[in-house]
Amino acid sequence: MMGKYLRKRILISVAILFLILLILFLLLQFMPGSPFNDAKLTPEQSEALKKSYGLDKPVIIQFFRYVGNMLRGDLGVSYSISPNTPITTLLANRFPVTIRIGFMSLILGTVIGVILGLVTAFFKSRILKGIYSVLTLLGIAVPSYLFAVFLSWTLGYKAKLFPLLYDFRSPLYSSVMPVMALSFIVMAVIARFTKSEAEDVLRSDYVMLARCTGMSSRTIIVKYILRNSLIPVITVMAGLLVGLLTGSLVIEKMYAVPGIGELLTNAISSNDYNVVIALSFVYSALYIVVMLILDIIYCIVDPRVRLGGKAE
Amino acid sequence: MSENTKHIIEVKGLDISFRLPTGNVHAIRGLDFSLDENEVLALVGESGSGKSVGVKAVMGILPENAVIESGEILFNDGEETIDLLKMKEAARRKTINGTKIAMVFQDPMTSLNPTMSIGAQLITALRSHSDIHKKGAYARGVELLREVGITDPERTMDQYPHQLSGGMRQRVVIAIALSQSPKLLICDEPTTALDVTIQERILELLQSIQRSRGLSMIFITHNLGVVSKIADKVAVMYAGKIIEKGTVFDIFYDPRHPYTWGLLSAVPELSDKKGELYSIPGTPPDLSKEIVGDAFAPRNPYALAVDFKAEPPLFKLSKTHYAATWLADPRAPKTEMPKELADKIQRMKQEAKDYAES
């Protein structure tokens, strides 16, 4: 049953990606300028360049050629920001850094957030509540670049604990500050969500029934509370991950991280169609894949999804 | 001391408030009732009268913001009398919850852990006090499911709550509550959330289990029609205290409190085709404010001047029958129940007689 469901999901995902690609293609036709609006080029030269890349053909032909090449793993070459470099090479250089920093922030933020949320929900302590409120409020209200500035000033400039800029010779060490800056919001969102879920579960009838049967607190926490309050957190994590991978632009700029954010800004400002399309497409694909993985995880951990809801 | 009184549970002067940011809610204002072994006590009253809070105190599962201001809850299952309110939570869990007292809730849709199979939930409950082997616990779980009327228990053991209907879930909840053979079973409106057709069957199940196991039972309902079927004794609650109590006969055939008159008048009759149902006018008092006099007085067409000044004590009318109304005071003017109700009771008596003869 689950296999059938997943096959359907994957087919739908592919169809959606195809559609996204088509829309991207059409939208870019309406963008002002072209990759070759260098003042030094004469109109004739510009036309010749277009012709050499096949950009003089009708859009629909361009589109199908693109899809055909893509299926063979060829995303084309960059026109302007790094002329004639295959885009796959550009991506291969840039993506791993962004993904690594994104995942590290997600994991760090989630671990701290879950612990903070659970502990605050379980123990009715004022001090804990205070710490929780301050941290979550700061995390949600203060933009991550301000944390970045703060971290750079304190840990980087004053304490000289970490390098101020990303350094590919020590990728982990120099990722510490960007990861910390990005994980703050993750921590805050996850902590809030975990706390409210855990409080709902603590008040639920099924936990009361468990208490009526005299189960130990440990059993109740492990079998009743953790699973039921953490399953919904997975959804939030997926949303945050997509945000981290696409939205860490400012942080990448501040720490000079050679990631995908910088590539995207450059490509858009210089009309490098192929790069823009490829990146947008990869982002969409990433989003869809993350959601698909999320669904699979749900199938595994939540019997309500796995077994469907048919009462007899 | 407790030799002559063989109450399995006795609640004395229980007083509970809720702490809210807006102030205190005085939900239970001196609750007194007792229950003997093998007896069924029905706790009735409008929504908000404190029935659930009262039994949650007995079960020891009051919400965090509840404060027990005073009172005793004495439990005795033949050995010694223990005041449950003096026990530490951990001790209660080890020696009382599940093994002596258990509870069934109103809504079977939310009473089971959604991510655990029925079998796992039963087995976890069964193993919470004894170190019974998993296999033994499984067999015992199957047996329990059969006892609550589930026809294919092995299959149900593997299922999850969302795969079961409301009635089936409530049966599972009952099985979990019974899993460690409690002496006292508290049922808080166990049929209210179910389909009408299923209500009857769950009721019959509880009744037959009560008889076969010799359970003591506190049965909460706001449906008086159910009470006469299942209960031995009835306690009527209003605004956090009991205002009339007695045997089923006392309450149904000889009610004395105007509030009980109202409740009885509101019970639909089988023969009544007109369907024009009486309901008690007005609303219950606000428990966050201090109540002066009889809490029911503002809604009571029979209220005396004294009702607005002083709270009536629980007058003893017979060995079994008590009512907290100034009308029961010897000095009060003689007041009869409404004519319609008297007629209705007459019809009920006749029906019961016909039924017994047929």
Ligand SMILES: Nc1ncnc2c1ncn2[C@@H]1O[C@H](COP(=O)(O)OP(=O)(O)O)[C@@H](O)[C@H]1O
């Ligand atoms: N957690 C709570 N916080 C504040 N007030 C509560 C809480 N639970 C119950 N109450 C109040 O206690 C009173 C009795 O409630 P309850 O026992 O649930 O009534 P019922 O007779 O319908 O079961 C109500 O006035 C209700 O508002």
Ligand SMILES: [Mg+2]
């Ligand atoms: Mg209730």
